[in-house]
Amino acid sequence: MAKFWKPGTEKPRLVEDEDGGVLFLYSSSSSSSSSSSTFGFANNLQNQRQRLPVYKRKDAILFLVENYATTIIVGETGSGKTTQIPQYLNEGGWSDDGHVIACTQPRRLAVQSVASRVAEEMGVKLGEEVGYVIRFEDVTTPGVTRVKFLTDGVLLREMMDDPLLSKYSVIMVDEAHERSISTDVVLGLLKKIQRRRPELRLIISSATIEAKSIASFFRPSKKHRGAGDDVVPKREPAIISAEGRGFTVGINYVQEPVADYLQAAVSTVMLIHKQQAAGDILVFLTGQDDIDAAAQLLNEEAQSSDRSTGGLLVLPLYSGLSRADQARILSSSVTLQDLVFSPTPRGKRKVIISTNIAETSLTLEGIVYVVDSGFSKQRFYDPISDIENLVVAPISKASARQRAGRAGRVRPGKCYRLYTEEYFVNEMPAEGIPEMQRSNLVSCVIQLKALGIDNILGFDWPASPSPEAMIRALEILYSLGVLDDDAKLTSPTGFQVAEIPLDPMLSKAMLASGELGCSEEMLTIAAALSVQSIWISIRGAQKQLDEARLRFAAAEVSPSAPLYSPMLRTQGDHVTFLNVYKGFLQSGKSSKWCHKNFVNYHAMKKVLETREQLKRTAQRLGIILKSCDKDMQAVRKAITAGFFANACHIEPYTHEGKFKTVRTSEDVYIHPSSVLFRVNPKWVVYHSLVSTDRRYMRNVVTIDPAWLVEVAPHYYQYQGPGSLNR
Numbered sequence: 213m214a215k216f217w218k219p220g221t222e223k224p225r226l227v228e229d230e231d232g233g234v235l236f237l238y239s240s241s242s243s244s245s246s247s248s249s250t251f252g253f254a255n256n257l258q259n260q261r262q263r264l265p266v267y268k269r270k271d272a273i274l275f276l277v278e279n280y281a282t283t284i285i286v287g288e289t290g291s292g293k294t295t296q297i298p299q300y301l302n303e304g305g306w307s308d309d310g311h312v313i314a315c316t317q318p319r320r321l322a323v324q325s326v327a328s329r330v331a332e333e334m335g336v337k338l339g340e341e342v343g344y345v346i347r348f349e350d351v352t353t354p355g356v357t358r359v360k361f362l363t364d365g366v367l368l369r370e371m372m373d374d375p376l377l378s379k380y381s382v383i384m385v386d387e388a389h390e391r392s393i394s395t396d397v398v399l400g401l402l403k404k405i406q407r408r409r410p411e412l413r414l415i416i417s418s419a420t421i422e423a424k425s426i427a428s429f430f431r432p433s434k435k436h437r438g439a440g441d442d443v444v445p446k447r448e449p450a451i452i453s454a455e456g457r458g459f460t461v462g463i464n465y466v467q468e469p470v471a472d473y474l475q476a477a478v479s480t481v482m483l484i485h486k487q488q489a490a491g492d493i494l495v496f497l498t499g500q501d502d503i504d505a506a507a508q509l510l511n512e513e514a515q516s517s518d519r520s521t522g523g524l525l526v527l528p529l530y531s532g533l534s535r536a537d538q539a540r541i542l543s544s545s546v547t548l549q550d551l552v553f554s555p556t557p558r559g560k561r562k563v564i565i566s567t568n569i570a571e572t573s574l575t576l577e578g579i580v581y582v583v584d585s586g587f588s589k590q591r592f593y594d595p596i597s598d599i600e601n602l603v604v605a606p607i608s609k610a611s612a613r614q615r616a617g618r619a620g621r622v623r624p625g626k627c628y629r630l631y632t633e634e635y636f637v638n639e640m641p642a643e644g645i646p647e648m649q650r651s652n653l654v655s656c657v658i659q660l661k662a663l664g665i666d667n668i669l670g671f672d673w674p675a676s677p678s679p680e681a682m683i684r685a686l687e688i689l690y691s692l693g694v695l696d697d698d699a700k701l702t703s704p705t706g707f708q709v710a711e712i713p714l715d716p717m718l719s720k721a722m723l724a725s726g727e728l729g730c731s732e733e734m735l736t737i738a739a740a741l742s743v744q745s746i747w748i749s750i751r752g753a754q755k756q757l758d759e760a761r762l763r764f765a766a767a768e769v770s771p772s773a774p775l776y777s778p779m780l781r782t783q784g785d786h787v788t789f790l791n792v793y794k795g796f797l798q799s800g801k802s803s804k805w806c807h808k809n810f811v812n813y814h815a816m817k818k819v820l821e822t823r824e825q826l827k828r829t830a831q832r833l834g835i836i837l838k839s840c841d842k843d844m845q846a847v848r849k850a851i852t853a854g855f856f857a858n859a860c861h862i863e864p865y866t867h868e869g870k871f872k873t874v875r876t877s878e879d880v881y882i883h884p885s886s887v888l889f890r891v892n893p894k895w896v897v898y899h900s901l902v903s904t905d906r907r908y909m910r911n912v913v914t915i916d917p918a919w920l921v922e923v924a925p926h927y928y929q930y931q932g933p934g935s936l937n938r
């Protein structure tokens with residue numbers, strides 16, 4: 213293999229740390245010797261690339277990648293890790309001979325935006341030499357794509373077909389400090405793969421704080437050390453720091469703790485707008501609710517008569533953006549996401565109000581000011597009740613740095629933290645709790661099982677999950693018939709469920725629908741559940757949305773029909789999805805039709821695409837594709853076959869629509885967004901629970917309790933009329 217590091221261009225110094233073994237490399241700051249492009253626009257981009265701090269480390273990075281199996285790169289935000297290192301590897305020959313360089317990201321939005329940027333910098337069309345893959349979206353060309361960006365979840369799926377990930381020469385796991393559940397699983401598996409494929413190189417990019425623990429995770433255990441340690445690549449991980457950042461970001465703190473971060477964020481934006489020079493503002497809040505509320509307050513201020521507060525272009529940004537998307541630009545073909553990434557119109561100042569999806573890897577060009585509320589929504593899972601709550605919780609110092617790092621990327625910036633400096637220094641936790649330790653592990657366990665990892669409890673995790681959550685996941689999979697008595701995947705059910713890229717309960721419903729003759733309908737339902745929402749919600753128009761939704765609630769429906777009586781609305785939300793889908797197809801997939809019916813056009817286009825992909829998987833698995841036409845009973849039964857563990861019955865003699873879960877006898881209620889809200893059927897199964905003031909069931913369907921015994925006799929026993937036991 214060629215030497216990519218050119219001796220003489222840089223003098224790396226390798227130092228062992230006090231624990232022995234872990235290598236630190238301090239390099240001089242001489243600049244790299246790579247040549248630059250000779251074309252106009254490209255030249256400009258090439259100059260920008262060469263100004264990035266990581267450029268000074270180019271040769272050192274290539275040296276380490278060549279000589280060490282694992283290289284950990286720590287560096288400030290904006291130093292160029294994500295966009296540059298894959299290109300250096302490409303230039304260095306790591307994508308020759310049909311090999312591919314992979315770079316994983318925890319978030320889909322980051323995958324898409326970084327891939328476009330790198331394609332632009334390399335002067336190639338996105339999807340050719342540079343491509344990306346996120347769930348249900350593959351923008352690569354096999355045999356042509358050399359640099360591929362993907363979510364770590366997608367990389368996990370790829371391991372099912374190719375357990376050793378043999379097409380990749382280098383895999384860069386970016387933003388490892390975020391400790392998303394998939395990143396942790398990927399790290400654990402890559403460590404295993406490396407033992408079978410010593411030629412595979414790993415690059416792990418991380419904030420400083422996590423680098424040491426990641427390095428010690430990758431250090432070979434005594435069992436695997438010994439002979440061969442002096443051969444290249446060396447197995448001890450190396451750490452390199454790409455110190456230095458693009459532009460300075462001045463940090464400002466509040467003097468006193470703020471009582472209401474949302475109000476404080478709005479006031480801060482208005483102050484920046486009145487007092488500070490031109491430049492867009494990025495505000496970090498926690499979720500759709502407070503983002504929409506802040507957007508409304510800002511829009512009201514912007515429309516006020518005071519001319520100095522005009523000129524604000526307020527744009528919300530959260531996952532499943534599509535919901536707010538058309539609310540703003542209804543039938544336009546421009547998505548809100550396009551607006552977020554496009555240049556700011558003259559005379560305007562963009563205010564992008566985002567969740568933490570904009571926290572890492574994104575460069576939003578016009579951003580000069582960042583307003584950080586200090587909070588984010590985080591998942592916390594309770595394995596006993598099997599409920600995953602989204603809780604507003606304080607962020608970590610690592611997150612705060614990432615947020616500030618969204619400014620200062622193309623020019624100097626300022627960050628306004630809505631907490632005190634004293635809090636930041638003394639109280640804010642250095643890092644967050646790994647997602648692995650606060651999540652439902654069902655999907656993670658089934659993926660590991662599918663990869664042949666039977667001893668899940670003994671798996672080498674970067675952070676061990678709780679035994680309770682692990683046991684609960686095994687229990688659920690066992691009850692679905694996915695695992696056998698020895699906790700091995702059953703054949704064919706277990707292997708089939710693992711292959712369908714959906715939550716295992718939904719995958720099980722998909723399999724059942726093949727037997728019940730309603731797989732065409734289940735494909736539509738699964739695709740609709742995979743988008744955030746098929747509805748557009750417009751603040752202040754909730755009543756019209758509810759009415760629009762109800763028009764699709766019964767089995768036989770025409771959008772022009774009058775509202776159905778609640779007595780007829782007995783089928784549930786999944787059936788509603790089918791009616792919307794049918795109406796959308798009948799309209800010729802019209803955006804006008806969507807607009808009229810409060811249906812999100814972009815979401816429906818996504819449903820069509822996702823449905824096609826799921827259909828291909830179903831065909832591959834031999835699921836018989838058949839429509840049950842109007843027999844909604846078959847559909848509801850198939851859903852029950854997947855979601856029987858989520859069965860609930862209404863509490864008689866209460867007037868508030870209280871249900872009890874069969875499994876744990878907990879009080880739950882139908883969510884107001886469900887077409888079954890206030891209808892209160894006797895028996896239902898739900899798709900998910902959300903916890904606010906109460907526990908609410910979302911996406912609910914009515915069932916006959918006899919089906920529970922029929923589809924899950926191992927789980928339920930019939931105890932006489934109206935009575936069922938686990």
Ligand SMILES: Nc1ncnc2c1ncn2[C@@H]1O[C@H](COP(=O)(O)OP(=O)(O)OP(=O)(O)O)[C@@H](O)[C@H]1O
Pocket residue numbers: 264287288289290291292293294295296329458572573574575576577617620621622
């Ligand atoms: N879409 C873009 N438009 C303009 N400049 C960009 C764009 N993407 C990246 N850049 C430039 O490249 C720099 C490096 O971005 P990159 O994402 O590679 O940094 P990073 O070190 O991975 O940072 P982070 O860890 O914060 O994601 C940015 O600071 C910016 O100057």
